[in-house]
Amino acid sequence: MAEAVQARQPEGDAPLLRVRGLAKHFDVSPPFVTRALQGGGRSILRAVDGIDFEIERGKTFSLVGESGCGKSTVARLVVGLYKPTEGHVEFDGVDLASLATRKAMEPVRKRMQMIFQDPFASLNPRWRVADIVAEPIRTHRLIDDSRDVLHRVGELLEQVRLSARDGEKFPHEFSGGQRQRISIARALASNPEFLVCDEPTSALDVSVQAQVLNLMKDLQRELGLTYFFISHDMAVVYHISDYVGVMYLGRLVEWAPAEEVFHNPQHPYTRLLLDAIPDLEMTGRPRQAVAGEVPSPIHPPSGCHFHPRCPFASDRCRAEVPPSLPRTGGQVACHAVEEGRMPDAGNSA
Amino acid sequence: MSAARRTDAMAINTDRREITPSLAGRAADSLHRFFDGDVYYSFRRSPVAMVAFAVTLVLFFVAIFAPWVAPHNTDDVTTLNLMNARFPPWGFTDPFGTEGVARFLLGTDDQGRDIFSAMMFGLQISLMVGFASVILAAVVGTSLGLISGYIGGRLDSVIMRIADIQLTFPAILIALLIDGTVAGLLPRAVAQDLKIYVLILAIAASQWVNFARTVRGSTLVEKNKEYVQAAKVIGVHPALIMIRHVLPNVTGPVLVIATLSLALAILTEATLSFLGVGVPVTHPSLGTLIRIGQQYIFSGEWWMTIFPSLALVVLVLAVNLLGDWLRDALNPKLR
Numbered sequence: 001m002a003e004a005v006q007a008r009q010p011e012g013d014a015p016l017l018r019v020r021g022l023a024k025h026f027d028v029s030p031p032f033v034t035r036a037l038q039g040g041g042r043s044i045l046r047a048v049d050g051i052d053f054e055i056e057r058g059k060t061f062s063l064v065g066e067s068g069c070g071k072s073t074v075a076r077l078v079v080g081l082y083k084p085t086e087g088h089v090e091f092d093g094v095d096l097a098s099l100a101t102r103k104a105m106e107p108v109r110k111r112m113q114m115i116f117q118d119p120f121a122s123l124n125p126r127w128r129v130a131d132i133v134a135e136p137i138r139t140h141r142l143i144d145d146s147r148d149v150l151h152r153v154g155e156l157l158e159q160v161r162l163s164a165r166d167g168e169k170f171p172h173e174f175s176g177g178q179r180q181r182i183s184i185a186r187a188l189a190s191n192p193e194f195l196v197c198d199e200p201t202s203a204l205d206v207s208v209q210a211q212v213l214n215l216m217k218d219l220q221r222e223l224g225l226t227y228f229f230i231s232h233d234m235a236v237v238y239h240i241s242d243y244v245g246v247m248y249l250g251r252l253v254e255w256a257p258a259e260e261v262f263h264n265p266q267h268p269y270t271r272l273l274l275d276a277i278p279d280l281e282m283t284g285r286p287r288q289a290v291a292g293e294v295p296s297p298i299h300p301p302s303g304c305h306f307h308p309r310c311p312f313a314s315d316r317c318r319a320e321v322p323p324s325l326p327r328t329g330g331q332v333a334c335h336a337v338e339e340g341r342m343p344d345a346g347n348s349a
Numbered sequence: 350m351s352a353a354r355r356t357d358a359m360a361i362n363t364d365r366r367e368i369t370p371s372l373a374g375r376a377a378d379s380l381h382r383f384f385d386g387d388v389y390y391s392f393r394r395s396p397v398a399m400v401a402f403a404v405t406l407v408l409f410f411v412a413i414f415a416p417w418v419a420p421h422n423t424d425d426v427t428t429l430n431l432m433n434a435r436f437p438p439w440g441f442t443d444p445f446g447t448e449g450v451a452r453f454l455l456g457t458d459d460q461g462r463d464i465f466s467a468m469m470f471g472l473q474i475s476l477m478v479g480f481a482s483v484i485l486a487a488v489v490g491t492s493l494g495l496i497s498g499y500i501g502g503r504l505d506s507v508i509m510r511i512a513d514i515q516l517t518f519p520a521i522l523i524a525l526l527i528d529g530t531v532a533g534l535l536p537r538a539v540a541q542d543l544k545i546y547v548l549i550l551a552i553a554a555s556q557w558v559n560f561a562r563t564v565r566g567s568t569l570v571e572k573n574k575e576y577v578q579a580a581k582v583i584g585v586h587p588a589l590i591m592i593r594h595v596l597p598n599v600t601g602p603v604l605v606i607a608t609l610s611l612a613l614a615i616l617t618e619a620t621l622s623f624l625g626v627g628v629p630v631t632h633p634s635l636g637t638l639i640r641i642g643q644q645y646i647f648s649g650e651w652w653m654t655i656f657p658s659l660a661l662v663v664l665v666l667a668v669n670l671l672g673d674w675l676r677d678a679l680n681p682k683l684r
Contacts, residue, residue, distance in 0.1 A: 079582050102584065109584035122575035126597040136583045186579070 014093060015054035016194055016226050017061075017078065021087035023250075024048040024073050028298065045298050047073040049250035050087065052324070055243070057193075060220065060227040062237040062258075064273065065247035066294050071230045072117075074247070075198040078228060079114045080105065091194070110140050113187035117199040119179035123171040129182055130167030133157065136190035156185040160215060177208035181215065188219070196228045201236055213240055234277045238262055243330070246270045249297055249305040256330030266332040268310050268342070304335065312336040391678040398674035404667040408660075412472040419466035420454075424632060433461035435650055444649035456652040458641055464652060467638055468660050474634035475664070478545065478627075479614040482552035486614075487607050489553065490560025495599070497561065498568030499591050509565070512558045520555035520617045521624070527551050528626045541629055548627050552614045559606050567599035601679045608672035612665045619661055635661045 029035060029042040048070045055061040063071050076082045078089055080096050089096045091108055099105045113136070116122035123132055133153045136142075143149045154164030160181040171179055180200060187195055197216070201209040217240060219225060231237050237244055238258065245255035246269060254267040265271045292309040295301055304322050307313040316335050324331040325338055336342045383389055392398050411418055422428060437443040438456040449456060455464040497508040527547050532540045571577060572595060580590045615635075621627040622636030623643075630637060635657045642654025 076578075081578055081581060102586070106584055109582070112582075114579065114582045116575040116579060118575055122579055124576040124594055124598070135580065135585065139583050139585050183579075186583075190583070 016057045016092055017055040017228065018090040019051060019053050019074075019078070019087070020090070021050050021052060022048055022074070022077060022084055022089060023050045023086040024070075024077055024082055025085045043298050046250050046300065047297060048077065049297075049300075051247070051250075051252040053245055053252060053255055055194075055226055055228055057226055058220070058224050059242040060229055060240055061243045061245065062229040062231060062241040063245045063247055064231055064234060064237050067232060068294055068297070069247045070250040070297070071232070071247055072198055075114070075196050075228065075230050079112060079196050080108075106140065110136075110142075110190045111192050112194045112196070113190065113192040114196045114198065115180070115183050115187050115200045118203055119176045119183060120203075122183050123179055125171055127171070128167065129157070129169055129171060129174075132171070132182065133167065133185045133189055135186065140190055142190060152189070153185075156189055157182075159188065159219070160185045175208075176204050177211055180204060180208075180212050184212075184215065184219070188223070193224065194226045194228070196230075198230045199232070200229075202231065202233060209236065216240065234262075234273060246273065249294060249300055251305060251333070252324070252331075253306065253334065254327070254330070254332040256327060256332075260327075260329045264328065266327050266337050266342070267334045268312050268336065269306050272309075304333075310336075312341055314341070388675075388678050392674070395674055395678075397670055398678075401667040401670035401674070404663060405671060408472060408664050408667070409476065411469050412476045415466075415469040415473045419463075419469045420452075421463040421466040423462045423467045423470050426631070429461045431461050433457050434459050435645070435653075437650070438464075438652050438656075441652070455656045456650075458638070458653050459645065464638075464656050467633060468635065468657055471633050471635040471638050471657060472660060472664070474545075474628055474632060475615050475618055475636070475661075478548055478552070478618045478634065479611050482549045482556065482614045482618075483607050483610045485549060485553035486556035486610065487560050487603060490557035491564045491596075491599075491603055493557070494561035494564030495568055495591050495596060498565035499572050499587070499595060505565075508561070512561050515554065515558050518555070520552055521621065521626075523554050524548065524551035524621050524626050544626075545628050548618060548621060551621070552617050555617070556610050556614065559610065560603060563602045563606055564599050567602060568595055571595045571598050605672060605676040605679060608668060608675055612668040612672065615661070615668070616665055635664075 024047050026045040026047055027042060028045045030038075030040075035041070051074065053061065063074060065071050073082065077084050080089075084097070091112060094108065096105075096108065099108060123129075130150060130153045133156055134149050137149055137152060143152055150167070153167050157164050157166055162178065162181055162185070166174075166178075166182075171182065174182065180203075183200075200216070201212050204212060213236065216227070220227060227240070229237070229240060241258040243255060244258045244261040245252050246261070246267060247253070248269050254261065254265070254270050256266075261270060262274065265274055295305070295308065301308050301318075303319045304310070304313070304317045307317040310317065314335065320335065322333045322335045322338070324333045327337070334342075392402075416422060416424075433453070434457060435443070435447075436453045436457040437447060437449040439449040439451050439454050441449045441456070443449075453463050453465070455468070457463055458467065493508050493512075497505045524547065527550060528544070531543055531547055535543065577590060577594055580594055585594075618627060618634060619636030619639065622634050623640045625640065627636055628634045630641070633641065638657035639654050639661070642650075642652075642657065645653050
């Protein structure tokens with residue numbers, strides 16, 4: 001298995017991660033007895049409802065969208081914490097679903113790691129930092145000698161701009177930003193090439209956010225990492241991304257290179273998101289809020305999920321799910337764009 | 350620049366030698382952290398906890414060292430003399446005019462055993478049964494709760510339904526059932542020897558549910574935390590995640606329940622011994638002593654039952670108060 005995965009590495013042009021028709025539905029029905037007594041059928045929450053994208057080696061692909069649109073679910077599907085209801089996640093040409101056992105998964109596990117949102121929950125409070133960072137090394141038996149493990153842990157901590165001596169401390173002795181850097185050190189411990197970052201900066205102060213983001217960019221340059229980055233913060237995404245995908249209620253409505261998405265947004269939802277970014281030039285002037293709230297993914301709107309909030313919605317939008325069509329550098333799923341009903345994307349960013 | 354970096358790296362290398370800690374160093378360190386910690390602080394601030402702890406400590410000491418501390422080895426039948434039976438405590442006179450003697454400080458029972466010494470040995474048996482059953486219940490309950498909560502699904506349902514059914518049987522009924530079965534199946538002498546284990550098993554059987562439910566609840570909370578998910582992404586074996594990640598984070602409540610259960614176990618043991626299911630008369634526990642004594646209470650020979658009862662009350666009260674304090678001390682919401 002390991003050889004098979006390694007043998008694929010040289011073909012550098014193929015995308016590292018390929019997601020095809022990925023869907024995850026959660027059964028949120030009340031218990032059987034309640035359903036029998038009160039009537040009412042099963043209710044299915046379509047957290048992720050068929051999305052496709054690819055991530056090239058060494059690039060950063062960001063997924064943005066409002067809270068509850070399924071971004072984090074996609075992240076968890078990609079690293080295999082959830083099993084997809086439909087569709088495939090292919091990592092370096094290997095379908096993760098084909099790796100049924102933990103043993104078969106191991107070669108991929110080493111190459112793919114995750115950084116979590118909450119730096120206060122993602123480190124075991126009872127473990128010393130050195131043990132936390134060493135966990136991937138010990139789990140995969142990458143280094144046998146325990147002194148060498150500690151040496152490597154020291155290197156990793158220095159790599160994320162902490163001191164090797166910090167390994168002796170416990171997580172509660174660190175600030176949020178430092179903890180997030182410990183998380184990054186742990187993620188790097190097994191020399192992965194792909195990192196899934198689930199809102200790694202959203203729990204941090206703005207000044208610390210920049211530190212962590214710059215660190216992540218530096219590491220990407222040094223180690224040739226590929227990032228799959230989840231965020232709701234457009235400014236953060238603009239800073240770090242090569243490609244941006246915009247998600248709305250379980251579907252990918254638009255994806256393209258970052259420049260394209262920010263300077264030439266096509267989908268009306270992308271435009272609304274960009275309009276909502278606060279910036280200094282706009283200070284004091286009234287801004288247009290994104291009207292309405294995200295509808296419930298248990299009872300999503302018919303047709304295009306965005307139509308109840310969309311200023312350009314037509315009858316076709318209410319009836320028909322828009323297909324993903326090519327746009328400059330990427331894809332967009334919108335009837336209005338297809339029919340040319342959209343006004344030009346002007347000064348959005 | 351590069352030279353500076355190299356010296357930097359060397360400095361860090363020497364540091365690294367220091368951070369490889371010895372086992373003793375770690376132990377001393379964690380001891381230091383304990384005395385620095387919130388729990389010790391809260392202990393120092395609670396007079397009730399300190400008194401309860403002192404009383405418990407004295408009783409434990411007396412129980413453990415009973416053969417050396419007790420004035421009279423009541424376990425040795427050859428030292429008993431029926432002529433010494435039913436002496437009142439020192440300084441008291443019984444309804445028949447017998448005066449107490451200093452040799453038997455708290456009087457003697459119907460077989461001439463010194464009550465004071467018998468209580469020490471009884472305390473030993475009571476505490477041993479209590480500890481053994483609580484440890485058994487804690488180990489079984491914690492394991493089942495951990496597995497139930499972490500793995501979930503059908504296994505969880507099965508374990509929790511067994512727990513529910515278990516709750517409908519009181520400890521006394523279980524003890525009577527097991528005791529009856531053992532007595533019926535095995536020869537009398539063997540059954541007599543096994544009585545203490547039957548007792549431990551019965552009490553543990555009635556208590557593991559508390560552990561299982563609490564640990565399951567905490568596990569359900571912990572397993573959704575991101576550090577557990579991180580371990581999953583790393584590819585750690587589920588059993589290792591349970592033992593190394595989840596278990597250390599759910600032990601707080603276990604400690605509290607164990608302390609409170611210890612008091613309950615001692616009481617249950619006393620109840621069972623009082624009913625005659627418990628330990629044999631030759632090695633009486635506190636409960637057995639109370640049972641022996643209550644036969645004589647109507648003839649005015651109160652000391653045989655009052656003193657063991659008092660000892661039981663003090664022990665259970667002290668352990669309970671300690672458990673109460675521990676629950677508050679470990680509960681961050683009450684700080």
